[in-house]
Amino acid sequence: DIVMTQTPLSSPVTLGQPASISCRSSQSLVHSDGNTYLSWLQQRPGQPPRLLIYKISNRFSGVPDRFSGSGAGTDFTLKISRVEAEDVGVYYCMQATQNPYTFGQGTKLEIK
């Protein structure tokens, strides 16, 4: 199985400041079809997860443009340009290149 490793596991951030989360996979996530199936999910407290970013850098419908994704191969990053109170929660990277799909451990974003 592909192992997904996120850093940091906890990120205290001041409102209005940027935040960054890294995700590394144990092997390349480039699929034989040429796509890289790396997505980012947000889980607010008490809520189910929701899709934020798909295929490395594409914002899902309704996701604010302060969220951005980047990376390639085995190294990926989620950035929030200016953290808002509603961004508090846990962020997961996920790979769907190879079955079984696997998740990172999650990064808890909290306000300082």
Place this chain on the structure above:
Amino acid sequence: EVQLVESGGGLVQPGGSLRLSCAASGFTFSSYAMHWVRQAPGKGLEYVSAISSNGGSTYYANSMKGRFIISRDNSKNTLYLQMGSLRAEDMAVYYCAREVYGDYVNWGQGTLVTVSS
């Protein structure tokens, strides 16, 4: 509006069985692969199982193989997870999710499975 509504969770004894359901609406259910993902209390997300749009292909996490069976009834727009030989470590909120080209586009609210004597 896409809706996924899980049901069937509850308290079950170790070694027992349970069947979860996920009722889908707002999209053409038979066109999409569907997944089960779980989350133990205070823990992260864990892939459980997946099934192709026509039910012809299924996938399981290693720890669930031989104990869980995923299925679907496209005439009823419903996804199922039959769970057997349940253990304490299977206690979790179980979510169903719709996959669109490798992305979990929609999630249900989840159903809680508690394994305890």
